[in-house]
Amino acid sequence: MDDQLASRIEVKALTLSYGNDVVLDALSLPIPKGQITVLAGPNGCGKSTLLRAIRRLHAPQSGQVLLDAEDISKLNGKALGRKIGLLAQSPSAPQDMTVEELVRLGRYPHQAMLQPWSPGDDAAVAAAMAGTGVDTMKHRRIGSLSGGQLQRAWIAMVLAQETDTICLDEPVNHLDMAHQLDCLELVTKLNKEQGRTIVLVLHDLNLAARYADQLVFVAGGKVRERGAPEAMMRADLIAEVFSVNAEIITDPVHQRPICIPHRRA
Amino acid sequence: MTDIALSPRRSIARPSATVLAVAAVFVLLFLAGIGFGSTWIPLETVANVLLGGGEKTEKLVVLQLRLPRVLAAALAGGAIAYAGYLLQRITRNELASPGVLGVVDGAALGVVLFLAIFSGASNSLTVSIAWQPLAAAIGAVAAISLVFILSGRQASSAIRLLLFGIAVAAVCKALTTIFMLIGPIYQASQAARWLAGAVNTINWTEIQLMLAVLIPVGIIAGFAARHLPPADLDDISSRSIGLNLPVYRIFIFFLAALLTAGAVAFAGGVSFIGLMAPHLARLLVGRARAAGIVVSILLGAIILVGADLLIRVALAPLEVPAGTVTAVIGAPYFLYLLVRKDKTNG
Numbered sequence: 001m002d003d004q005l006a007s008r009i010e011v012k013a014l015t016l017s018y019g020n021d022v023v024l025d026a027l028s029l030p031i032p033k034g035q036i037t038v039l040a041g042p043n044g045c046g047k048s049t050l051l052r053a054i055r056r057l058h059a060p061q062s063g064q065v066l067l068d069a070e071d072i073s074k075l076n077g078k079a080l081g082r083k084i085g086l087l088a089q090s091p092s093a094p095q096d097m098t099v100e101e102l103v104r105l106g107r108y109p110h111q112a113m114l115q116p117w118s119p120g121d122d123a124a125v126a127a128a129m130a131g132t133g134v135d136t137m138k139h140r141r142i143g144s145l146s147g148g149q150l151q152r153a154w155i156a157m158v159l160a161q162e163t164d165t166i167c168l169d170e171p172v173n174h175l176d177m178a179h180q181l182d183c184l185e186l187v188t189k190l191n192k193e194q195g196r197t198i199v200l201v202l203h204d205l206n207l208a209a210r211y212a213d214q215l216v217f218v219a220g221g222k223v224r225e226r227g228a229p230e231a232m233m234r235a236d237l238i239a240e241v242f243s244v245n246a247e248i249i250t251d252p253v254h255q256r257p258i259c260i261p262h263r264r265a
Numbered sequence: 266m267t268d269i270a271l272s273p274r275r276s277i278a279r280p281s282a283t284v285l286a287v288a289a290v291f292v293l294l295f296l297a298g299i300g301f302g303s304t305w306i307p308l309e310t311v312a313n314v315l316l317g318g319g320e321k322t323e324k325l326v327v328l329q330l331r332l333p334r335v336l337a338a339a340l341a342g343g344a345i346a347y348a349g350y351l352l353q354r355i356t357r358n359e360l361a362s363p364g365v366l367g368v369v370d371g372a373a374l375g376v377v378l379f380l381a382i383f384s385g386a387s388n389s390l391t392v393s394i395a396w397q398p399l400a401a402a403i404g405a406v407a408a409i410s411l412v413f414i415l416s417g418r419q420a421s422s423a424i425r426l427l428l429f430g431i432a433v434a435a436v437c438k439a440l441t442t443i444f445m446l447i448g449p450i451y452q453a454s455q456a457a458r459w460l461a462g463a464v465n466t467i468n469w470t471e472i473q474l475m476l477a478v479l480i481p482v483g484i485i486a487g488f489a490a491r492h493l494p495p496a497d498l499d500d501i502s503s504r505s506i507g508l509n510l511p512v513y514r515i516f517i518f519f520l521a522a523l524l525t526a527g528a529v530a531f532a533g534g535v536s537f538i539g540l541m542a543p544h545l546a547r548l549l550v551g552r553a554r555a556a557g558i559v560v561s562i563l564l565g566a567i568i569l570v571g572a573d574l575l576i577r578v579a580l581a582p583l584e585v586p587a588g589t590v591t592a593v594i595g596a597p598y599f600l601y602l603l604v605r606k607d608k609t610n611g
Contacts, residue, residue, distance in 0.1 A: 052501070076507075077507040077508070079507075081505065082507075085505065086501070088501040089501075091499055091502045092498070092499040092502075093497055094357055094552075097497060097552065101494075101552070105495050106506065108495045108508065109506055157502075161506065
């Protein structure tokens with residue numbers, strides 16, 4: 001469907017294994033520029049590994065990841081850190097670090113020996129904190145924040161990197177419903193207002209269908225199918241990928257498909 | 266040095282005032298350490314001689330007899346504290362210190378083996394005692410290398426490295442004890458002196474060797490420390506902002522081992538300074554990096570110079586190794602940290 005759109009990232013026949021476990025099996029996936037791509041799939045299907053491989057945190061056995069048609073294995077760590085931001089699944093920082101200290105770390109890939117902290121760095125940090133609403137708590141310590149605040153502080157750190165592409169690994173995992181919506185609305189805003197390319201791993205299919213431009217089902221280390229949420233949310237496909245018999249209805253408010261699981265298939 | 270300036274300007278008390286205060290205490294203690302002895306030399310005379318003035322006899326006493334000992338204590342204490350700072354920061358654990366990496370115990374084993382191998386039938390050494398620091402350095406480097414070899418691919422994990430360090434330290438300690446028990450009397454007492462950490466016999470040649478090791482390593486560590494703030498994050502987060510944390514961590518461990526080896530090879534198994542000084546520094550200046558390093562080094566020097574001075578004042582003419590004092594202060598401090606950590610962890 002969107003292959004005519006320019007791809008920001010092109011995953012090509014990526015194979016990655018831990019010992020004898022093949023996690024990604026010659027997986028290929030285009031990630032269109034300026035869109036929200038959501039990776040979904042059962043536990044252990046390889047979606048988090050795929051996300052980390054896109055940021056070159058795992059070295060593949062074969063295949064490649066192209067970023068704007070350039071092989072990412074040719075880029076150094078800091079150069080890649082200026083192009084792709086990644087928020088880990090359960091990131092950790094010292095409890096007594098302040099929010100501002102954390103967000104400033106997002107400028108690390110922009111720093112160099114002969115390139116000290118600049119007004120541009122200050123501006124990026126300020127914009128990242130304002131955009132996530134953590135500017136009012138910038139002197140607070142990480143350890144004193146609630147789950148929702150902490151997640152926003154981490155997103156601000158990734159934003160301060162000023163990357164065109166942002167990957168988030170299950171960003172709403174430990175958040176309550178209100179904060180899940182806050183977080184995903186924030187991500188959508190970054191996408192719509194600033195045109196950033198977003199890649200998300202989400203477990204909740206209904207949230208995935210609501211926010212995705214491209215929904216990708218990963219199973220057994222391969223892309224099972226990908227497309228617009230309306231095309232992907234089919235009872236037969238969900239039964240096959242997630243082993244759940246479900247009914248699909250349309251959300252009366254957002255006109256997006258919703259899946260109601262009945263029982264294990 | 267260009268500062269990456271990733272640590273923010275603190276809104277709490279400016280660390281520079283604290284740094285100056287600690288530096289002042291260090292200078293006073295350093296002068297007092299030289300001034301105190303069989304005859305008291307006033308502090309202004311000591312300062313005068315150090316700045317190039319003074320009479321011939323004053324110069325002889327200050328520069329040849331007293332300065333080496335105090336300088337060695339300052340260098341060793343500072344270097345061990347620096348190593349402790351790096352380790353506590355890179356492991357994000359305030360209980361980390363050079364002692365737990367096996368470096369100190371490895372050096373001890375090196376010394377005891379040296380004394381055992383080169384003892385003659387008449388219970389005296391067949392080579393010069395001046396080789397002892399080299400034996401300590403070899404032991405220290407061998408121990409840390411063993412830790413890395415055993416850790417293998419897991420060497421990038423801080424906790425694994427510490428666990429292997431503790432294991433290697435325990436084996437070295439056990440072997441040291443065995444060699445002391447089966448060795449000749451002279452060897453046992455000489456080894457015991459070194460193990461306890463003594464700076465009283467140090468001469469200028471040894472100081473020069475210490476400086477030759479510690480200054481380059483210290484400067485390299487200073488440059489490497491610029492990447493400590495991103496290293497505060499977990500592996501995935503730090504790698505995604507462009508720092509290869511697993512590799513960087515091994516590099517910092519290696520630098521810390523070299524700093525410790527350079528110090529204990531000459532000053533002996535001084536204990537707990539690497540634990541106490543960086544921890545106190547953190548209480549004084551918070552997370553600020555440059556101030557943290559400087560204050561750690563100064564506090565480490567203060568503790569060892571102070572310990573050496575204390576035993577000379579309180580126990581003269583008996584020469585007790587300075588390391589016994591740091592151990593007497595340090596062990597309860599360690600226990601206090603353990604108890605406090607349990608409380609904060611709920």
